[in-house]
Amino acid sequence: MTHIPYGRQDIRQDDIDAVVAVLRSDWLTQGPTVPRFERALSDYCGARHAVAVNSGTSALHIACLALGLGPGDWLWTSPNTFLASAYAGFYCGANVDLVDVDLATGNMSVDALTEKLERADKIGRLPKIVMPVHFAGLSCDMELIGALAGRYGFRVVEDAAHAVGGRYLDKPVGNCRYSDVTVFSFHPVKVVTTAEGGAVLTNDVELAERMMRLRSHGTTRDPKRMIGQPDGPWSYEALEVGWNYRMTDLQAALGYSQMQRLDGYVRRRAELAERYDWLLANTGVALPGRNAKAASAWHLYAIGWNESKSGLSRRHAFDHLRAAEIGVQVHYIPLHTQPVFRAKGFASGQFPNAETHYRRAITLPLYASLTDAEQDRVASALKMKASVMQ
Numbered sequence: 001m002t003h004i005p006y007g008r009q010d011i012r013q014d015d016i017d018a019v020v021a022v023l024r025s026d027w028l029t030q031g032p033t034v035p036r037f038e039r040a041l042s043d044y045c046g047a048r049h050a051v052a053v054n055s056g057t058s059a060l061h062i063a064c065l066a067l068g069l070g071p072g073d074w075l076w077t078s079p080n081t082f083l084a085s086a087y088a089g090f091y092c093g094a095n096v097d098l099v100d101v102d103l104a105t106g107n108m109s110v111d112a113l114t115e116k117l118e119r120a121d122k123i124g125r126l127p128k129i130v131m132p133v134h135f136a137g138l139s140c141d142m143e144l145i146g147a148l149a150g151r152y153g154f155r156v157v158e159d160a161a162h163a164v165g166g167r168y169l170d171k172p173v174g175n176c177r178y179s180d181v182t183v184f185s186f187h188p189v190k191v192v193t194t195a196e197g198g199a200v201l202t203n204d205v206e207l208a209e210r211m212m213r214l215r216s217h218g219t220t221r222d223p224k225r226m227i228g229q230p231d232g233p234w235s236y237e238a239l240e241v242g243w244n245y246r247m248t249d250l251q252a253a254l255g256y257s258q259m260q261r262l263d264g265y266v267r268r269r270a271e272l273a274e275r276y277d278w279l280l281a282n283t284g285v286a287l288p289g290r291n292a293k294a295a296s297a298w299h300l301y302a303i304g305w306n307e308s309k310s311g312l313s314r315r316h317a318f319d320h321l322r323a324a325e326i327g328v329q330v331h332y333i334p335l336h337t338q339p340v341f342r343a344k345g346f347a348s349g350q351f352p353n354a355e356t357h358y359r360r361a362i363t364l365p366l367y368a369s370l371t372d373a374e375q376d377r378v379a380s381a382l383k384m385k386a387s388v389m390q
Contacts, residue, residue, distance in 0.1 A: 110148075
C-alpha cells in the first residue's frame with residue numbers, strides 16, 4: 001500500500017532546470033538569483049522589501065533583532081506553534097510569554113491578547129513585540145492586532161511560516177499593512193519550497209537594510225553606511241555582530257520557479273480542503289475553523305478528534321491511520337508544556353485552549369499533488385473510526 005504523507009514538495013522539470021542553470025552559472029551564492037527571488041516575493045505580496053535567508057527560524061531571529069528586541073524585553077507569541085516562534089525571543093536574550101488561542105482556528109485570540117495587554121499595562125510589563133502565528137495558513141485578525149499595537153506601543157511580527165499565498169481582507173498575507181514585518185518559511189512541506197529557507201518582508205527600508213546586514217555577518221559594502229573611508233572597492237565594514245543566514249542562489253532559483261505556481265498551489269489546496277469538508281461532514285470530527293476576513297493558504301488541514309463522542313482516544317485514531325499508511329501528524333504540542341519552557345516557569349493549565357486544541361488535533365494529508373483517490377482513501381480510513389460518532 002502506497003504511503004500518503006501529511007505534506008510533500010512538488011518538484012517539476014521547470015524547477016530542476018532553474019537549479020541546473022544556476023549550477024552552470026558563475027554564481028552559486030551571493031549572485032543575482034536571490035535578489036530576483038526577493039523581488040518576486042515583494043511584488044506578489046505588495047510589500048516594499050523582502051530579505052531572503054536560509055530558514056524561517058533565521059528570518060524570525062533577524063526580524064526580532066532588527067526591531068531591537070533584547071534583554072529585559074518581552075516577546076509574546078502563541079502556544080500553538082513550532083518552537084522557532086518563541087526561540088527567536090530567547091536568541092535575543094529576551095523574555096517570552098504566550099497568549100492563548102481561539103479554539104476554532106488555533107490562532108492567537110484577540111480577546112485573550114486584549115485582556116493580557118490590559119493586565120500588563122497596569123504593572124508596566126507590556127511586550128516589545130507581539131508575534132501572532134497564522135496557524136495552518138489562516139491569517140490571524142491582523143486589523144484588530146494592529147489596532148492594539150497602536151494603542152499599547154508594541155511592534156508586530158507576523159509569523160506567516162504557513163501562510164505564503166494566503167489572503168487577509170482580500171490582500172496577500174505579507175503586505176505588512178498591520179505589522180512591521182512578516183516572516184515566511186519555505187521548508188519542503190510548505191506551500192512553496194526552497195528546500196530550506198525563509199524570508200522577511202517589510203515596508204520599512206531601515207529595517208530591511210539592517211536585516212540584510214544581519215544575515216551576512218553584520219557587514220556592509222555601502223560607502224554611505226560605512227563609518228570610515230573605504231580603502232578601495234574591496235572594502236567592507238562590520239557594523240554589528242551578525243550571522244551567516246544567507247540563502248544560496250540554488251535555493252532562490254528553486255523558490256523563484258515555485259513562485260510562478262503559487263496561486264495554482266493555493267487553489268488546489270483550497271479545493272482539497274473543501275473536499276475534505278464534504279467527505280468528513282457529519283462524522284463528528286471538528287473541521288478546521290474559518291475566518292470571514294481571511295482566505296487560508298491551506299498549509300495544513302487539522303481536524304479535531306471527538307474522543308467523548310467516539311469513545312476512542314485520539315491516539316487510537318492516529319495509530320489506525322498510520323497503520324493504514326496514512327502519514328497523519330499532530331500540530332502542535334503546546335510550547336508551555338515543553339521541558340525548556342517548564343524550566344522557565346511555565347506550567348500545564350496556563351493556556352487551556354491551546355491544550356484542548358492539542359489533545360484532539362490530527363493533521364490530515366494535504367498538498368497540491370494529493371489526488372482525489374488518495375484523499376478518498378484518507379477519508380474512508382478516518383470514517384471507519386469516526387463512524388461511531390455519527
